[in-house]
Amino acid sequence: MTKRIISGTAALLLSASSVQFLSSSAAEGMAQDKPTCYFRINETEDITFDGEVYTIDRSSFNSEGYKIPVEVYYYDPANSSWDVNPKWKCANHFLKLADLTNPQNPFIPYAFAEVNEEGAFVKNLATIMTSIDEEYNTMAFKCYNASLANRSPFTSYGEETDSYMLTSFNAVFSPSSPYGEYEIYFLTESEDYEDQRYSTAARTIDGERTVVVPYVESIKIRLTGFILGDVNNDGAIDASDASDTLKEYASLSVGNSRSFDENQMKAGDIDENGSIDASDASSILRYYAYLSTTENALPFSEFLAE
């Protein structure tokens, strides 16, 4: 666990998990031995971390959205694992799980990599399988000792099993993603259908083989920034946004106070004159009609400039 202190981000994760770890170990006795699966996103110019939530603003998006590289870690305090099966999910399909890597192909240093005497990576005991389920937006990674006769634990490449990542993937925001919080979490029970696989780890400790569901830590990613015209923040610009805008205008004009929040105000004030009115609603309708009849439609702001 020591190497997790290397990055500031990880240190916060570590302190949070250690507290949890100690309190639950006190309560559960031997359960303190269980391994933990967790994610890490490296902070960049675009992505910040406040100790609990990663934040990215829509202004960092390009026309394809935004790819966030995510690393997956596995910490086994007993260093005794020979079959590691994390499985994770994002229930919100605006954030797609993509590009799961197999660190043996091509070889990169990973949790259970081994090197030969010349220092070159060798194919070690671990056999790796990766799978992505686009329908449920889940990913599974399996790293196991394929020799039935030999259930001896992997050698970890670093000092600890999480000195290096287990695998990595991209969490990809689509351009039309609504603002709000997105969570990526490990599955610890079947969720979408009966007998669905979930995260497990098999270990051998003092000659005894056990299979456990590891401790897990999810990550939260907050997307900020509005989409012009998407007043109800559902990822599409359509007639309901125009009608919400019109309703707000009607309500304001009879003296009611504002019901739109700051983002809705900006999303609905199409002509940027500081108020919500009928002309904003009609612009949204015009753009919606254009969208429904045009392939490769221009973004709203460019459509307005036409």
Ligand SMILES: [Ca+2]
């Ligand atoms: Ca909408």
Ligand SMILES: [Ca+2]
């Ligand atoms: Ca306006």
